Amino acid sequence: MVRSRTVWATAALLTATLGVAAVPATATATPATAARAAACPTGWGSLAKTYLAGTATPLTNVRTGRHDCYDRFVVDVPGAGAAELGFSVAYVDRLYQDASGRPIPVGGGAILEVRVNAPSYDPETGTPTYPGRVAQPLPGVNLAGYSTFRDTRYAGSFEGVTQFGLGVRARLPFRVQHLADHLVVDVAHTW
Secondary structure, eight states: OHHHHHHHHHHHHHHHHHHHHTSOGGGTOOHHHHHHHHHOOOOOOSSOEEEOOOOSSOOOEEEEEEOSSEEEEEEEOTTOOGGGOOEEEEEESSEEOTTTOOEEOOOSSEEEEEEESSOSBOTTTOOBSSOOOTTSOOTTOOOTTOSSEEEEEEEEEETTEEEEEEEESSSOOEEEEEETTEEEEEEESOO
């Protein structure tokens, strides 16, 4: 009787194991999906990232790029060193323009506020160095075909801090790199 129970228990366990092993790989992930996921580990997270520093060197351009694992947002600040290029990047419920408090609509499932501690004007003369217009899409930036980015907005420059709104598909992990001459924000396509 004990032997009979052992045989039945073994048979049941073997059947369950074979049943799980027989599930096709496409039920969980295709080989391409698995390879892409393995090739795109980020570990970046979605919490705010800040570096306290500032520069009087004005920013001159904003550009974007598409990559296999992420979309990239770059702010060019020629002449600024990495140590002096401060920033604050965080998900927000709504984008508000500094000083005025004016809400600026940004399309997408989530809004990433990018604040660069550099003016978008010449501090000596007040002459604009970046052609952005408040509450408008960023000039020269076309997001057609992007996986993550949905919208961009310029929120202005106030007291040496320039503010942008980046509309993304969802609240996804991101990283920030402050390098000599530019700030780079990468937003992953997936978690």
